[in-house]
Amino acid sequence: MTVDWLKQAQEDYSNSPDGYIHEFRLSFAEFVIDRLRELGWSQKDVCEKLSVSEPLLSRLLSGDHNWTSASAGKIFWALKSRARVRPPEKKTPIEIPVEYYSPAGHPILDTSAEGFTYRGHDGKENEIQFKDFEGIKASTFRKRTVSGSKAGNDIATGSAKSLG
Amino acid sequence: MIEHTVDQLYVGQEFVTNVWISQKAKQELQKMRRFPDLGKLVDKIRYWAVSGFEKWEGATRPIVPEWDGVFSLRYQSLHRILGFYENDDRTRFIVIDVFLKKDRGLNEAESGRIDRVGQVKKLNLWVRGQ
Numbered sequence: 001m002t003v004d005w006l007k008q009a010q011e012d013y014s015n016s017p018d019g020y021i022h023e024f025r026l027s028f029a030e031f032v033i034d035r036l037r038e039l040g041w042s043q044k045d046v047c048e049k050l051s052v053s054e055p056l057l058s059r060l061l062s063g064d065h066n067w068t069s070a071s072a073g074k075i076f077w078a079l080k081s082r083a084r085v086r087p088p089e090k091k092t093p094i095e096i097p098v099e100y101y102s103p104a105g106h107p108i109l110d111t112s113a114e115g116f117t118y119r120g121h122d123g124k125e126n127e128i129q130f131k132d133f134e135g136i137k138a139s140t141f142r143k144r145t146v147s148g149s150k151a152g153n154d155i156a157t158g159s160a161k162s163l164g
Numbered sequence: 165m166i167e168h169t170v171d172q173l174y175v176g177q178e179f180v181t182n183v184w185i186s187q188k189a190k191q192e193l194q195k196m197r198r199f200p201d202l203g204k205l206v207d208k209i210r211y212w213a214v215s216g217f218e219k220w221e222g223a224t225r226p227i228v229p230e231w232d233g234v235f236s237l238r239y240q241s242l243h244r245i246l247g248f249y250e251n252d253d254r255t256r257f258i259v260i261d262v263f264l265k266k267d268r269g270l271n272e273a274e275s276g277r278i279d280r281v282g283q284v285k286k287l288n289l290w291v292r293g294q
Contacts, residue, residue: 001190003173005197006206013203014210022204026211033219043224058224063208064240 026063028072033061035079049078168290170258174209180216183209184292185259189245192262205239212237218254232282246278248285260284 013019036046043061047054059065060075067075076083106118115129170184196202212220212227221227221235228236233252237245237259247259260281263274270278284290 001187001194003171003185003190006173006185006190006193009197009203010206010210013207016203018204019207022207023211026208030215030219033225043222054224061220061224062226062238063211 022063025060025065025067028067029061029063031081031083032075032079035081039079046075046078050074166289166291167284168260169293170260170290171293173259174213179213181213181218181255181257183213183257183259186261186290189247189259189262196262196264201239205243205245208239209237209245213257216254217249217257230278232279233285234278234281236278244274246281248281258285258290260290 014023032046036043043054043057047057050057056065060067072083106120108116108118109125110117115127117125117127120126168186168188170186171190173183173185175182175184193202199205208226217227217235221229223229226238228238230236230246233248234246235248235257237243237247239245242265244263244265245259246261246263247257250256250258261277263277265274
């Protein structure tokens with residue numbers, strides 16, 4: 001017997017409105033647990049402060065209690081914490097587009113250890129072998145970020161003969 | 165003699181506590197398949213696995229130490245998902261058995277099931293499947 005059906009049941013529930021409520025309650029319960037640990041308090045301490053019973057707090061910590069926002073606010077107060085709901089952070093990778101240009105400003109289309117291909121001013125692709133140009137190395141070429149990105153500007157790495 | 169083969173339920177980098185589950189436990193949960201909150205129950209286990217079971221342990225919390233190193237994951241005071249930490253390591257939890265309590269307290273048969281899980285832990289009567 002596989003676990004797939006179990007995981008599917010969990011996923012179906014998680015994606016339901018009840019699942020969203022459940023996750024919210026569990027995250028609140030987790031916050032309370034973490035905060036109690038930070039303060040060095042027991043559940044009993046916070047129950048006394050709130051004048052609530054331990055079974056009630058236990059239900060809250062199970063993620064099953066339908067507490068009101070007022071109750072939650074009192075708990076934040078008791079735990080000396082303020083809380084705000086923020087939109088979820090967007091976790092997208094930052095991509096910094098980079099284009100390479102020859103010293104003469106030709107966009108580099110492809111590079112290798114032997115040379116590179118560039119697009120000339122006439123729009124045609126041209127291939128250059130390093131061995132044909134004295135003093136030119138791959139590191140000679142400028143790296144320029146596409147406008148609008150946050151990375152730095154041109155990197156000048158030395159001189160080379162102009163490619164014209 | 166090996167009594168239980170366990171399979172991965174929630175195992176991976178995103179989980180602070182990795183969870184394996186026995187065939188027996190799966191069969192018991194299968195009986196509860198029509199139970200409307202089964203998805204919620206497993207959702208709790210997943211949440212606890214992500215944040216780490218240890219944080220949820222305690223006499224008044226949902227993961228309760230029973231005896232002989234056995235812990236029960238509880239839901240709505242009736243469900244008992246029984247297991248133990250492998251070598252008492254809080255990053256690895258092995259679920260062996262599941263039952264629904266009949267009454268407020270544990271009856272003899274139910275206590276016996278906890279005893280049996282304790283034996284499985286103590287005598288290493290389990291093995292990982294594929």
